[in-house]
Amino acid sequence: MGKGKIAAQVCHASLESYHKVLDRGMGIAEKWVQEGQAKIVLKVDSERDLYELYEQVKRTLPCEIIRDAGKTQINPGTATCIGIGPWEEEEIDKFTGKLKLL
Amino acid sequence: MGKGKIAAQVCHASLESYHKVLDRGMGIAEKWVQEGQAKIVLKVDSERDLYELYEQVKRTLPCEIIRDAGKTQINPGTATCIGIGPWEEEEIDKFTGKLKLL
Numbered sequence: 001m002g003k004g005k006i007a008a009q010v011c012h013a014s015l016e017s018y019h020k021v022l023d024r025g026m027g028i029a030e031k032w033v034q035e036g037q038a039k040i041v042l043k044v045d046s047e048r049d050l051y052e053l054y055e056q057v058k059r060t061l062p063c064e065i066i067r068d069a070g071k072t073q074i075n076p077g078t079a080t081c082i083g084i085g086p087w088e089e090e091e092i093d094k095f096t097g098k099l100k101l102l
Numbered sequence: 103m104g105k106g107k108i109a110a111q112v113c114h115a116s117l118e119s120y121h122k123v124l125d126r127g128m129g130i131a132e133k134w135v136q137e138g139q140a141k142i143v144l145k146v147d148s149e150r151d152l153y154e155l156y157e158q159v160k161r162t163l164p165c166e167i168i169r170d171a172g173k174t175q176i177n178p179g180t181a182t183c184i185g186i187g188p189w190e191e192e193e194i195d196k197f198t199g200k201l202k203l204l
Contacts, residue, residue, distance in 0.1 A: 003105055004143035004204030010109035011116040011141050018117065019135070033121070036171075039113050041106035069138075102106030 001073050001080070006102075009066055009080040010041055016064035017083030024062065032086035042099040047079050054082045057095050061087050103175050103182070108204075111168055111182040112143055118166035119185030126164065134188035144201040149181050156184045159197045163189050 001009070022029040032038075044050050054065045063084040070076030084092050103111070124131040134140075146152050156167045165186040172178030186194050 002204065003108055004145070006105055007109040007112035007143045007204065008141040011113050012139065014113040015117060015120065015135075015139065033117075037114065037117065039110040041109045043106070102104065102109065 005073055006080075009068065010083075012066045013064060013081045013083030014039060015083075016066065017062060017085060020062040020064060021086055029086060037086070041102045042096055043102040044099065050079050050082060053095060054079075057082070057084055061085060061091060061095075107175055108182075111170065112185075114168045115166060115183045115185030116141060117185075118168065119164060119187060122164040122166060123188055131188060139188070143204045144198055145204040146201065152181050152184060155197060156181075159184070159186055163187060163193060163197070 018029055018032075021032075044053060050065070054063065057063045061084055063082055065082045066080050068074055068076070068078050068080050070078060074080070084096070120131055120134075123134075146155060152167070156165065159165045163186055165184055167184045168182050170176055170178070170180050170182050172180060176182070186198070
């Protein structure tokens with residue numbers, strides 16, 4: 001994927017996951033927005049790794065996986081990224097701490 | 103900027119602009135979310151071009167400019183991107199129609 005397509009996919013994940021946290025009604029999403037809404041973009045090595053990470057994370061943290069409609073650049077239904085949180089940094093790091101920055 | 107930093111900046115713009123539209127209370131943001139929240143990422147040639155575009159767009163459409171804190175990769179206060187809408191595609195295209203995909 002090109003840079004613009006990557007950015008759009010990450011935006012989908014960011015907004016979907018943000019809404020999940022918002023729907024929990026705990027004030028975490030609002031606090032995150034007020035405090036500068038930190039976002040960190042990490043990479044995995046494969047789509048399989050992405051699915052495995054998602055299966056692990058979703059047991060305990062609000063997150064969302066993005067599958068692309070596949071109109072451009074990649075095949076329909078390909079998982080492109082997951083969004084996690086906003087949530088406690090330490091809790092997210094348990095799953096993502098070993099991943100490198102994209 | 104690297105791909106991950108670009109993606110994070112675009113996410114900031116996307117969420118900020120989304121909130122601006124949401125605050126107008128016209129149902130446009132909610133409709134956009136329900137209908138698949140299309141996002142298109144375009145490029146300009148310079149920071150100056152970005153500011154000029156922002157000055158034009160903000161007169162008529164909900165939009166937001168993102169300035170980076172400059173902790174990594176770029177200087178503090180550098181404008182990295184703007185988010186426009188969600189809004190009527192035709193209205194946005196009046197300003198962005200000649201820009202190329204990132």
